[in-house]
Amino acid sequence: MAQFRESSQDRQQNQAREEDQELIGAQQPVDQGLVNDTDDILDEIDSVLEENAEDYVRGFVQKGGQ
Amino acid sequence: MIFERIMGTETEYGVVCPSKPSAHETVLSTLVVDSYEDAAAEAGWDYESETPLEDARGYSMGAAEAHPSQLTHQGHVLTSEDVARELYEESPDMLSPAFWDRAVMNRVLPNGARLYVDHAHPEYSAPETTDPWAATAWDLAGDRIAAAAAASVTDRYGSSWPEPINLYKNNTDNKSVSYGAHENYLVPRSQDFQSLARDFIPYLATRQVIAGAGRAGIGADGVRPGFQISQRADFFEREIGLETTIRRPIVNTRDEPHADSDKYRRLHVITGDSNLAHTSVLLKLASAAAVLTLIEHGCAPDLRLARPVEAMRIVSHDPDLRATLELQDGRRMTAVQMQRSYAEAAQDLADREGWDSESSRKTFGIWFEVLEGLEKDPLSLADRLDWVAKYSLIRQYEARGIGVDHPKIQALDLQYSDLRPEKSLYTKLESLGRIRRLIEPERIDAAVSTPPENTRAYLRGKLIGRWPQEVVSAGWEVLSVKDPSTDRTHRWLMDEPTNCTSEQVQHVLESSNNAHQALSRIGLRRIP
Numbered sequence: 305m306a307q308f309r310e311s312s313q314d315r316q317q318n319q320a321r322e323e324d325q326e327l328i329g330a331q332q333p334v335d336q337g338l339v340n341d342t343d344d345i346l347d348e349i350d351s352v353l354e355e356n357a358e359d360y361v362r363g364f365v366q367k368g369g370q
Numbered sequence: 371m372i373f374e375r376i377m378g379t380e381t382e383y384g385v386v387c388p389s390k391p392s393a394h395e396t397v398l399s400t401l402v403v404d405s406y407e408d409a410a411a412e413a414g415w416d417y418e419s420e421t422p423l424e425d426a427r428g429y430s431m432g433a434a435e436a437h438p439s440q441l442t443h444q445g446h447v448l449t450s451e452d453v454a455r456e457l458y459e460e461s462p463d464m465l466s467p468a469f470w471d472r473a474v475m476n477r478v479l480p481n482g483a484r485l486y487v488d489h490a491h492p493e494y495s496a497p498e499t500t501d502p503w504a505a506t507a508w509d510l511a512g513d514r515i516a517a518a519a520a521a522s523v524t525d526r527y528g529s530s531w532p533e534p535i536n537l538y539k540n541n542t543d544n545k546s547v548s549y550g551a552h553e554n555y556l557v558p559r560s561q562d563f564q565s566l567a568r569d570f571i572p573y574l575a576t577r578q579v580i581a582g583a584g585r586a587g588i589g590a591d592g593v594r595p596g597f598q599i600s601q602r603a604d605f606f607e608r609e610i611g612l613e614t615t616i617r618r619p620i621v622n623t624r625d626e627p628h629a630d631s632d633k634y635r636r637l638h639v640i641t642g643d644s645n646l647a648h649t650s651v652l653l654k655l656a657s658a659a660a661v662l663t664l665i666e667h668g669c670a671p672d673l674r675l676a677r678p679v680e681a682m683r684i685v686s687h688d689p690d691l692r693a694t695l696e697l698q699d700g701r702r703m704t705a706v707q708m709q710r711s712y713a714e715a716a717q718d719l720a721d722r723e724g725w726d727s728e729s730s731r732k733t734f735g736i737w738f739e740v741l742e743g744l745e746k747d748p749l750s751l752a753d754r755l756d757w758v759a760k761y762s763l764i765r766q767y768e769a770r771g772i773g774v775d776h777p778k779i780q781a782l783d784l785q786y787s788d789l790r791p792e793k794s795l796y797t798k799l800e801s802l803g804r805i806r807r808l809i810e811p812e813r814i815d816a817a818v819s820t821p822p823e824n825t826r827a828y829l830r831g832k833l834i835g836r837w838p839q840e841v842v843s844a845g846w847e848v849l850s851v852k853d854p855s856t857d858r859t860h861r862w863l864m865d866e867p868t869n870c871t872s873e874q875v876q877h878v879l880e881s882s883n884n885a886h887q888a889l890s891r892i893g894l895r896r897i898p
Binding site: 342345346348349352353354357358360361363364365366367368369370 | 382384385386388391395488489490491538542543544545547548549550552614615640763766767769770776777778780781782784785792793795798802804
């Protein structure tokens with residue numbers, strides 16, 4: 305068990321390093337270097353969110369199920 | 371093996387037609403099911419083996435005491451004529467009688483699955499698989515099938531139904547109604563059911579920390595603003611019982627094995643949320659299978675909760691994961707601590723028994739990684755778990771001054787599960803690399819059109835794919851096929867789910883001239 309957890313942590317660290325690399329790689333060519341992460345993702349979400357949120361939510365009415 | 375057993379999922383999709391808000395859900399569901407192209411329109415469903423009123427505790431409920439929605443074995447509940455009669459009275463101009471003459475409400479698919487109208491929702495029941503990875507692939511394949519069916523409606527019906535119908539893989543409309551995402555696990559009949567239920571309840575009550583889909587709303591009726599981990603938790607009222615639509619129990623006792631009832635039970639799990647994130651789907655299925663294996667080996671940790679139904683809600687309403695639950699022996703534990711106990715016990719049992727495979731090592735790796743994340747920083751799992759992905763976005767909106775009561779947050783919750791790829795927030799996050807994929811898109815696509823190779827779903831799917839006109843009806847454990855030389859229909863029994871695999875029947879299927887000949891040669895038992 306102990307051995308397993310160590311190896312799982314190693315893997316996590318490796319994965320984290322790989323992801324850092326990917327992020328670094330992804331950041332270079334794009335012109336969004338100055339935009340922070342939160343704004344970035346929320347802008348992406350805003351771009352697909354239904355414009356009339358209230359109607360969209362109100363219109364979703366279901367009958368019973370299991 | 372720790373994670374391997376016969377299993378499969380069922381998804382009831384939310385269904386709406388925004389430009390026709392008064393449309394009856396059964397009409398919408400029928401239009402969706404009827405529009406799926408890649409299926410044998412002729413094959414009906416075989417209801418004879420359904421026994422929804424048989425209770426695993428050893429007795430049977432009378433039909434008169436049952437809620438009408440429990441009578442799923444009475445095929446007439448679902449015939450188009452009956453639905454049509456009801457709907458004409460309600461809304462006579464909705465669809466022409468010609469539609470109901472040929473509408474198909476039940477389809478058996480070439481991947482071995484069933485796509486059908488279940489009350490007021492389209493439902494996909496995945497084919498039988500033998501491990502959580504395959505079950506995940508065929509569960510996700512169902513979403514593509516359902517999305518493709520919904521997207522075909524306007525093409526198929528043209529001017530008679532030009533309004534788009536949209537589907538959602540969620541479990542509540544946040545206005546008092548819930549619909550399910552069920553899992554099925556085959557367990558040996560020799561396993562005592564009461565002790566299985568006793569040991570499984572604490573697991574199910576706390577599993578949402580891994581497999582919750584997240585919900586922006588609190589309460590079953592009179593929903594108030596707030597975020598909780600599970601879509602379903604607020605809709606459970608009892609620890610154990612037969613119903614699935616009313617007075618919902620944590621452990622469902624429906625005893626309908628769809629297999630040799632001397633050898634097997636099918637444990638029907640109804641507490642789960644519909645998941646989209648691969649890690650959530652996989653760990654939901656893998657951890658459940660592992661806990662059942664622990665129970666069968668008499669080594670499940672004893673974590674009996676003092677008040678399981680209440681515990682389920684406490685856990686769901688506590689996204690910071692700090693709440694402790696009272697156990698019957700007086701201890702207090704968090705949901706994450708309890709889930710870790712199951713994972714450690716499973717790892718110990720697998721080590722002890724020498725059960726080891728690349729797949730189980732990978733599954734354990736993901737399981738422990740997620741538990742560690744939940745312990746250290748739940749938000750670090752925004753790229754793996756559905757509820758955390760939603761919660762993380764909601765927290766970020768809160769920081770911008772958009773609270774959880776804002777319509778935008780409600781829309782976010784709903785749109786996360788929208789099956790239209792261009793609208794789905796889950797798909798958006800996945801395409802941005804914000805959610806990790808465990809199963810490649812090609813494998814999910816393959817599961818849309820091909821059955822699992824190592825269960826009887828192989829025979830069902832291949833038979834439907836190859837001789838769609840000859841299969842009169844199919845059920846989980848039966849196939850009714852027409853003999854072209856006599857025009858008579860024969861019914862064949864497949865009551866062993868692990869039989870009729872590709873290895874066993876592929877060569878017979880390939881060298882037979884028709885479905886009847888193939889089934890005669892395979893050596894299945896013929897039943898009346």
